[in-house]
Amino acid sequence: MTPYLGIGLAALFMGGLGVGLAAVLAAASRKLYVYEDPRIDEVEDMLPHANCGACTKPGCRPFAEALVKGELDPGLCTPNSQEMTQAIAGFLGVEAVKREKRVARLACAGGAHVAYFRAEYAGLKSCRAAALVSGGGKGCTWGCLGLGDCDIACEFDAIHMNKFGLPIVNEGKCVACDDCVDVCPKDLFEIHPVSHKLWVACKSLSAGDEAEQDCEVACTACARCVVDAPEGLIEIRNNLAIVDYTKNDLASTVAIERCPTGAIVWLDDKKAKKGTGAKKIVRMEPLPRG
């Protein structure tokens, strides 16, 4: 019967050890317990877990904590659906401030078929690296380099490079998280409410022929839009048309009609409408380099 005794002893010892340690753990969890509002977990579950940072908090958990404390309102979470936002608001008993959908917009229309490259950039395939190499080779110093850092940075699959090397924002997927704004070395992205339909798709600070030499869709600072649009809506600053969005209600397609290059556009139903005065570009292949 000795083997059974051995087994019995071992079982007793291991079991005793287990019970003893369990007691220690139980005591520790009681002693070291930190109270946390259980609502934080529930609110966090209702958030999209994207940790995108659009709400100004570093992630969803801190945002949930701020919500429970009442510091922020649920509407700040742009990736979340309307229903979930309302659900959180209802759960916490607060009013969700209704916010208009905002999206990222690119202030450049200079794809490879309309914008010239002074030189071929050879090096790391990253806009941020290329921007430090003599500006990246594009004729227009301010224009999109087309190497797709924003495509990689976008965690919501909302940005894709088109065949001319321009990032196209899928407005349905865009949650205005600011990642593309941060990553672009040329600062071409801006977050705008979708109701801002008048849009200058250019950042070139050169004027006239000089601007057009580098890019066929550049803003040449001709000021026709300024004249056509209601007073004070658009102004030319540093050779670039700037829309004053505080007067957005006045905006209409009148402003874009006579733009010779089509740099100022009317964004309607995800399509950028150019004015009738814009020259028609039918080229579908990239311009020769050099």
Added chain:
Amino acid sequence: MAENAPAVELRTSPHIRNASSVDQIMRNVVYALLPVCAFAVYQFGISALALILMTTLACVLTEQMFCWFSEKPGTINDNSAVVSGMLLGLTLPPGFPLWMAAVAGFIAIALGKVIFGGIGFNVFNPALVGRAFVQAAFPVAITTWTPAFAPGRFVEFIPSTWTFPFAAPAPVADWVKQTSLVIQETSPNVDAFTGATALALQKFQQVTTDVGDMFLGFSAGSAGETSALLILVCGGYLVFRKMLDWRIPAAVLLGAFVSAGFFFLLDAEQYPDPFFVLFSGGLMLGAVFMASDMVASPVTPVGIWVYGILIGFITVIIRLFGGLSEGVMYAILFGNAASPLIEAVTQPRVYGTGRQRKAES
């Protein structure tokens, strides 16, 4: 750009580059290995030739195959698979069955290299991974040694070479006995071959082989490890071309010599003398061509010495106290595994910190 200037490229500084490239380095390693292979063939005949060709082919084909599968650009051109294949062939016994050699080559590249992400990412020296695998899988075949300078070595294969896959290797004992007798008849001053390497003789039978013979390569062993002299000369070529870091072989040999010397001084009866340790077995080949594998060795200046001395020390420990007569392979694999750690603790001193003297004129 304007009309009177050609289209230019924007490249980052530095605008000039050293002429050397990865494939050039690897090509030179191949050149350096060729004499070693040639001597192996001279010593062991066409079996050694077939063996080295087989491992090289297996490695290259495996690499190419994985490039196709992963739809990556081919990495055959950098010659690194050729180097691995040749080294693998050189570490195997000359009569090693060819199908096993092919398995070893496949394992070397597949498990030793591609699985980590290809060249530059392998943790271990691929050739040694292949050899470690066959050491475990075919323990008999890999410790079956055949005599050097067999009379008919350029016309007939060692019987075990052409073994069918998964069949037991043809017994070579009879062939070895016959050959040994012939050798003894033709050149009576060569000792009768007992089917063991100098190391095994020393370890298991307390028979010491002449160090000079081993240095020049007139002893039995794996295909390419016998001539220490030739390996040193070829390694010297690589050092001269700055394609081999001389510190690694130096550190390995130093580590082995010092630790072997320590034990020899403790008890000269029981332990072999350090020169024997230095020139026997695969230590020279391992130190010069295997431990110095750039990818799996540390890059920090101090780390290189730590790594080399560690390998030399472990080799001696395995040889003297382990169950195997040979320890270089496991020592190097161990060194490879330890190299990230070694590197982490031996980061170089940053300029301007550490020991300093006051400005003077």
Added chain:
Amino acid sequence: MRHRFSHGVHPQQNKELTVDLPIQRVPFVGRYVLPLDQHLGAPAQATVNVGERVRRGQRIARPGGFVSTALHSPVTGKVMAIEPRRAPGGKFSPSIEIHADPFATQRLTPNPPIDWLSLTLEEFIHHIQWAGIVGLGGAAFPSHVKYSMPEGKKIEYLLINGAECEPYLTNDHRLMLERPDALLQGIAIVKRKLGAKRAIIGIETNKPGAIDTLRAQIKRIHKVDVMPLPVKYPQGAERMLIKAVFGYELPATKLPRDIGIAVNNVSSLVAIADYFGSGLPLIERIITVSGSGVTYPANLIVPIGTPLREVLRFCGGLREATKSVIMGGPMMGQPIGSLDIPIVKGTSGILAFTEKEASTTFELPCIRCGRCLAACPHFLNPSRLGRLAKARRFDEMRAYRLTDCVECGACSYACPSEIPLVQLIRTAKRESHQR
């Protein structure tokens, strides 16, 4: 006493293209563009208006702060515009455009020599700043800042950088050969004003002519030594030069003046001598135009602001096969995408490379050969820094002394896998800075 700095690389020198060519003067052209931020530090502020007529050597911009210098017109002519223009680096910088007067003689208004002996140190520093003199070795760091010492510190040694370790460039070499007297005069002025005990000229041994010429000119009383240095890149980097001459490793956290040393380029000292000798502010500089893409390589005196296109036209233009144009040396120079940009104070050369010299950029995986470690003069681990940069782990990079890197290019030069280590590190520096 001779020392060496550790590590470094030995690129092919290729100086024979221009080393025997005397310095030539480039004729005046029609249009000059002077960026206001062509030195390190705050941009200068324009003091002229559009349409104003300016004389050659007249000040057209004043320093915009302490770390900033003045700017002078390189020609007699008319200010045509003050607006952003394409500058080296690919950005548009505020610039003054001056059109030369085709009928002006372009003779300098003769100025009486400045009595530098009677100047106090403050006045001397003020003079240097308002003469627009910057370090002409490439960084264009305002020279007067180096001479302004905190209270209680004193410059003991004046170290003159004649190493010219960048391949292809020969402008400093030619300057030492052709104007040793001016160089020694500049040394004498600065040494006297700073109260330095000795001056040491460090010259790489591949310039025996310069060493001999200077040694023949130096008399005992000058208290100037010529120290031949081994040919090695980056010998001309400030900290490497200090190590090679004094055997002291200056940490990245310290400046040379903290240990009582002022480091100057030879051409900066010649500019100082010219200013105090004839009142000529920094309106022109010596550059080397070289590389296989240039029809006639040359050493040239170029008025600052001359468009690149005009300089290259003077040298016979670019060859058809030119692949890249570089401003500066081949190891640290900037690539140039437009020939419209002007020569600035920091331009030490223009190189045009054809396929023969331009490096391929086909990147292979790192094989951990350790050559970058053996090349890095700051004892960093470029391979690890590059790997971390690709993973965007900037905090870890800083722990590995990212900021110590001087971007000398030795690691990229040595890398057999063609990994753009310098570009990775430079981008990472910029990005981790922005965070």
